[in-house]
Amino acid sequence: MAMALASFLLLLFLHFMAVQADGEDAAALLAFKAAAVGNGGGNGVLASWNGSAGPCSWGGVTCGRHRRVVALSLPGHDLSGTLSPAVGNLTWLRKLDLSYNWLHGGIPASLGQLHRLRELDLSFNTFSGEVPSNLTSCTSLEYLALGSNKLAGHIPSELGNTLTRLQVLGLDNNSFVGHWPASLANLTSLQYLSLRMNSLEGTIPPEFGSNMPSFHILDVCSNNLSGALPSSLYNLSSLTDFDAGNNKLNGNIPTDIDEKFPHLRSFAVFNNQFSGEIPSSFTNLTNLTSLQLSENRFSGFVPRDLGRLNALQNLQLGVNMLEAGDIKGWEFVESLTNCSKLETLVLSDNNFTGQFPISIVNLSTTLQTLYLGGSRISGSIPSDFGNLVGLRSLYLFSTDISGVIPESIGKLENLTTLYLNNNSLSGHVPSSVGNLTNLMKLFMQGNNLEGPIPANLGKLESLNVLDLSRNHFNGSIPKEILELPSISQYLNLSYNSLSGPLPSEVGSLTSLNELVLSGNQLSGQIPSSIKNCIVLTVLLLDSNSFQGTIPVFLGDIKGLRVLNLTMNKFSGVIPDALGSIHNLQELYLAYNNLSGPIPAVLQNLTSLSMLDLSFNDLQGEVPKEGIFKNLSYLSLAGNSELCGGISHLNLPPCSTHAVRKRSKGWLRSLKIALASIAVVLFLALVMVIIMLIRRRKPVHRKKGQSLTPVVEEQFERVSYQELSNGTKGFSQNSLIGKGGYGVVYKCTLFDEEIIVAVKVFNLEQSGSTRSFVAECEALRSVRHRCLLKIITCCSSINNQGQDFKALVFEFMPNGSLNGWLHPKSDMPIVDNTLSLTQRLDIAVDIVDALEYLHIHCQPPIVHCDLKPSNILLAEDMSARVGDFGISRILTESASKT
Numbered sequence: 001m002a003m004a005l006a007s008f009l010l011l012l013f014l015h016f017m018a019v020q021a022d023g024e025d026a027a028a029l030l031a032f033k034a035a036a037v038g039n040g041g042g043n044g045v046l047a048s049w050n051g052s053a054g055p056c057s058w059g060g061v062t063c064g065r066h067r068r069v070v071a072l073s074l075p076g077h078d079l080s081g082t083l084s085p086a087v088g089n090l091t092w093l094r095k096l097d098l099s100y101n102w103l104h105g106g107i108p109a110s111l112g113q114l115h116r117l118r119e120l121d122l123s124f125n126t127f128s129g130e131v132p133s134n135l136t137s138c139t140s141l142e143y144l145a146l147g148s149n150k151l152a153g154h155i156p157s158e159l160g161n162t163l164t165r166l167q168v169l170g171l172d173n174n175s176f177v178g179h180w181p182a183s184l185a186n187l188t189s190l191q192y193l194s195l196r197m198n199s200l201e202g203t204i205p206p207e208f209g210s211n212m213p214s215f216h217i218l219d220v221c222s223n224n225l226s227g228a229l230p231s232s233l234y235n236l237s238s239l240t241d242f243d244a245g246n247n248k249l250n251g252n253i254p255t256d257i258d259e260k261f262p263h264l265r266s267f268a269v270f271n272n273q274f275s276g277e278i279p280s281s282f283t284n285l286t287n288l289t290s291l292q293l294s295e296n297r298f299s300g301f302v303p304r305d306l307g308r309l310n311a312l313q314n315l316q317l318g319v320n321m322l323e324a325g326d327i328k329g330w331e332f333v334e335s336l337t338n339c340s341k342l343e344t345l346v347l348s349d350n351n352f353t354g355q356f357p358i359s360i361v362n363l364s365t366t367l368q369t370l371y372l373g374g375s376r377i378s379g380s381i382p383s384d385f386g387n388l389v390g391l392r393s394l395y396l397f398s399t400d401i402s403g404v405i406p407e408s409i410g411k412l413e414n415l416t417t418l419y420l421n422n423n424s425l426s427g428h429v430p431s432s433v434g435n436l437t438n439l440m441k442l443f444m445q446g447n448n449l450e451g452p453i454p455a456n457l458g459k460l461e462s463l464n465v466l467d468l469s470r471n472h473f474n475g476s477i478p479k480e481i482l483e484l485p486s487i488s489q490y491l492n493l494s495y496n497s498l499s500g501p502l503p504s505e506v507g508s509l510t511s512l513n514e515l516v517l518s519g520n521q522l523s524g525q526i527p528s529s530i531k532n533c534i535v536l537t538v539l540l541l542d543s544n545s546f547q548g549t550i551p552v553f554l555g556d557i558k559g560l561r562v563l564n565l566t567m568n569k570f571s572g573v574i575p576d577a578l579g580s581i582h583n584l585q586e587l588y589l590a591y592n593n594l595s596g597p598i599p600a601v602l603q604n605l606t607s608l609s610m611l612d613l614s615f616n617d618l619q620g621e622v623p624k625e626g627i628f629k630n631l632s633y634l635s636l637a638g639n640s641e642l643c644g645g646i647s648h649l650n651l652p653p654c655s656t657h658a659v660r661k662r663s664k665g666w667l668r669s670l671k672i673a674l675a676s677i678a679v680v681l682f683l684a685l686v687m688v689i690i691m692l693i694r695r696r697k698p699v700h701r702k703k704g705q706s707l708t709p710v711v712e713e714q715f716e717r718v719s720y721q722e723l724s725n726g727t728k729g730f731s732q733n734s735l736i737g738k739g740g741y742g743v744v745y746k747c748t749l750f751d752e753e754i755i756v757a758v759k760v761f762n763l764e765q766s767g768s769t770r771s772f773v774a775e776c777e778a779l780r781s782v783r784h785r786c787l788l789k790i791i792t793c794c795s796s797i798n799n800q801g802q803d804f805k806a807l808v809f810e811f812m813p814n815g816s817l818n819g820w821l822h823p824k825s826d827m828p829i830v831d832n833t834l835s836l837t838q839r840l841d842i843a844v845d846i847v848d849a850l851e852y853l854h855i856h857c858q859p860p861i862v863h864c865d866l867k868p869s870n871i872l873l874a875e876d877m878s879a880r881v882g883d884f885g886i887s888r889i890l891t892e893s894a895s896k897t
């Protein structure tokens with residue numbers, strides 16, 4: 001009876017306790033709900049939490065036998081508020097999982113009251129602040145995941161000495177600073193540690209690993225850790241996954257890595273400073289699937305038996321100093337053909353030489369990514385390269401590989417990315433490339449590819465970048481590739497030998513950002529359809545033979561930032577419409593035949609930071625605002641009739657008075673010029689007639705009078721480097737003029753001793769090589785007081801590896817006759833008008849020169865381009881005839897007629 005009563009009283013008491021506690025847990029949970037829901041956040045589950053039923057029936061809540069809450073688990077419930085400190089009152093809690101929510105604010109210190117808590121997962125929220133040191137009171141914790149938040153400060157060092165049952169510690173992807181706490185070495189039950197993506201610095205503590213028999217996974221990737229791996233680490237004999245990439249760690253990898261970490265599945269130390277050889281004992285680790293050693297200083301040979309790693313999927317050895325050559329070093333590729341699961345192979349940027357390893361074509365068809373670039377490997381791409389049908393990305397660039405692109409490449413139908421740039425590939429692009437319909441990026445620039453651009457590149461409907469620049473492609477631009485609407489990033493066909501017009505289909509490139517066609521022989525007008533390329537930001541058509549006016553509709557391409565039309569044959573005025581391209585930052589119109597005024601609207605373009613209008617025939621007033629305020633970003637050289645502008649331009653003023661006076665002076669000099677030219681032409685005609693009359697009779701000339709070539713005989717050839725030095729790298733400051741086929745620089749040769757004029761031929765301009773040859777031919781057989789003296793020539797390679805041709809002439813300090821007849825400025829440096837005597841002397845000099853060319857030269861030479869700008873004036877104002885670029889040497893038969 002007494003027993004029964006006692007039992008009854010005990011039950012009653014327990015019931016009372018449970019009800020009390022029930023209420024307490026309910027209060028804490030309701031406080032949690034109120035804070036966690038945030039501004040109307042939270043979904044369905046929390047709506048069921050209310051007073052009518054006990055908390056044990058609430059969603060996400062689990063109670064124990066005593067009806068106390070032991071687990072609160074609400075992962076991924078869109079909770080967007082804060083974590084209430086009331087949770088600290090759920091004292092029976094063993095598991096708290098609030099991962100994958102939007103909770104913010106601090107982690108409450110009251111969690112330290114949860115002495116029974118074994119599992120705390122707050123990962124993937126936006127908690128901030130420091131980890132409260134009170135957490136170290138949760139001494140039952142086995143699983144602590146705080147990764148992917150915004151936590152900062154130091155990792156509490158007490159963690160290691162109190163949470164002795166911890167098996168999993170995830171602190172990754174936060175902003176922790178300072179050192180890796182040495183105390184973590186005391187977590188003897190630890191199996192998993194991730195400190196990935198923080199800002200930890202210093203070394204890995206020397207005790208870490210010595211007493212962790214169950215440890216499997218260590219991820220400290222992307223911190224600032226330095227020093228060598230401590231030897232204690234190699235006691236982690238159960239380690240399967242090691243990632244210490246993206247740090248500043250150094251040292252060697254021990255040769256017996258297979259004995260240290262016998263269970264290794266994945267080993268990553270990419271982007272550190274490790275050195276020494278890659279231990280061949282890696283080949284004993286038969287469970288290894290991933291070995292990432294890229295971006296270190298590993299040297300020596302790649303272990304030859306890597307193929308023993310049957311499970312290998314990912315091998316990355318790029319950017320090291322590994323060796324291989326024709327004699328030894330490439331065996332590992334043959335061996336890798338046994339790895340039937342290989343997906344990624346990165347070998348680029350090493351000290352590999354020798355022939356392309358042919359056995360690559362026998363690698364597993366599971367291979368998806370292959371990097372081979374940045375090494376001096378040579379030979380050619382094997383014809384059955386198309387065996388690697390699984391390839392999605394091929395990076396084979398910057399090598400010495402030559403020969404043709406094999407036809408079989410068309411079999412790689414899963415390719416999305418193909419880099420074949422900067423090799424020595426030659427021949428035609430195989431038409432099978434048109435079968436690579438998944439291709440998004442195609443890079444073939446910087447090879448010796450030739451022939452027409454295959455029209456069936458137009459089948460590559462996923463393509464968004466195409467770069468075929470710097471090859472020898474010829475023919476016209478196939479309209480098919482302009483009809484690929486997917487091309488969005490850029491289309492670069494520059495520096496080839498493409499000719500013909502720009503097809504109007506260019507207007508189909510409505511997503512294209514950058515169009516680069518520089519350095520070809522494209523001609524005709526810019527098609528009006530280009531205004532449909534509405535997202536174009538960069539348009540480079542420079543160094544071609546485009547002609548006509550600069551189209552007004554370019555003004556419709558509002559996003560344009562860079563427009564380069566330099567070195568074409570555009571004429572007419574610069575359209576005001578360019579002033580409506582509000583984003584325009586760089587505008588280059590130099591070396592065309594543009595005339596008329598500079599549009600004043602250009603000074604309103606606030607983004608414009610570079611303007612080059614040099615070497616045109618622009619006239620009239622230079623604006624003073626905007627880009628025209630700063631000479632550093634403005635070039636107007638070689639436009640003889642500009643006036644006004646800011647004073648630093650040193651242009652003559654445009655005031656009406658000055659203009660009238662100037663124009664009178666100009667008119668007068670024009671009259672005199674026309675008169676002189678008329679006299680010259682008349683005399684020339686007379687002489688031609690005399691010559692023709694004399695020709696009828698046999699002319700006897702003394703043998704000794706024939707002149708020997710002067711060029712080779714008198715002077716050594718001068719090197720590109722000497723010319724470059726003498727012109728300060730062909731600087732704008734040394735520029736003194738522009739000829740039809742090139743530019744002329746003032747140059748100081750042989751340690752300041754000689755000042756010369758260097759005419760550099762623009763070899764990208766068609767006909768300029770012909771012009772160079774014509775001038776060389778003409779000048780090698782002539783020498784006369786009134787002809788411009790050639791000093792030497794230079795036919796060489798410039799420091800970009802392109803052909804370079806230049807002629808070196810005596811320097812004419814007084815410039816061209818044109819400059820005197822049409823003075824650029826009223827600056828009082830020299831008296832800028834010629835006296836009558838001077839004019840007569842000049843006319844006589846010209847006639848002397850012509851008489852010599854037509855009568856005394858054998859064979860006779862016709863200049864064909866006699867005009868004031870080709871008459872140069874020496875220091876004493878005596879005249880020299882120059883620029884023989886289009887001269888003709890009359891052959892025997894021609895000269896008789």
Ligand SMILES: *[C@@H]1O[C@H](CO)[C@@H](O)[C@H](O)[C@H]1NC(C)=O
Pocket residue numbers: 024028031085086087089
């Ligand atoms: C925890 O419970 C105690 C006692 O019921 C109460 O006084 C306190 O306010 C609660 N703490 C929080 C943070 O709600």
Ligand SMILES: *[C@@H]1O[C@H](CO)[C@@H](O)[C@H](O)[C@H]1NC(C)=O
Pocket residue numbers: 108109110111112113134
């Ligand atoms: C944090 O821990 C300290 C010392 O153990 C204790 O005094 C304090 O009350 C704790 N804070 C909370 C909010 O539990």
Ligand SMILES: *[C@@H]1O[C@H](CO)[C@@H](O)[C@H](O)[C@H]1NC(C)=O
Pocket residue numbers: 160161182183184185186207
């Ligand atoms: C690890 O624990 C031992 C014993 O508690 C202690 O003496 C030692 O200082 C701890 N090591 C570190 C690095 O905290």
Ligand SMILES: *[C@@H]1O[C@H](CO)[C@@H](O)[C@H](O)[C@H]1NC(C)=O
Pocket residue numbers: 262263264287
């Ligand atoms: C390799 O992996 C298999 C399967 O996971 C496992 O059974 C075996 O023990 C592993 N071998 C080593 C040496 O860890």
Ligand SMILES: *[C@@H]1O[C@H](CO)[C@@H](O)[C@H](O)[C@H]1NC(C)=O
Pocket residue numbers: 258280281282283284
């Ligand atoms: C692989 O392991 C065996 C047995 O432990 C050993 O004899 C051999 O030297 C190892 N191979 C390499 C390349 O280290």
Ligand SMILES: *[C@@H]1O[C@H](CO)[C@@H](O)[C@H](O)[C@H]1NC(C)=O
Pocket residue numbers: 299321323325351
């Ligand atoms: C690359 O290899 C060549 C010849 O094998 C050697 O002379 C050179 O020093 C090596 N360079 C580096 C950086 O190891």
Ligand SMILES: *[C@@H]1O[C@H](CO)[C@@H](O)[C@H](O)[C@H]1NC(C)=O
Pocket residue numbers: 365389390391414
């Ligand atoms: C190409 O990719 C598709 C889709 O991912 C895949 O199913 C197919 O097996 C791949 N082809 C080859 C030859 O690997």
Ligand SMILES: *[C@@H]1O[C@H](CO)[C@@H](O)[C@H](O)[C@H]1NC(C)=O
Pocket residue numbers: 407408410411432435
């Ligand atoms: C390209 O694809 C077509 C159609 O699938 C096929 O007939 C042709 O043989 C392929 N060409 C190459 C070179 O793979």
Ligand SMILES: *[C@@H]1O[C@H](CO)[C@@H](O)[C@H](O)[C@H]1NC(C)=O
Pocket residue numbers: 518519540542543562564565566567586588
């Ligand atoms: C513009 O064209 C000229 C002539 O081809 C070239 O030298 C210059 O580098 C080009 N500038 C830009 C920004 O494209």
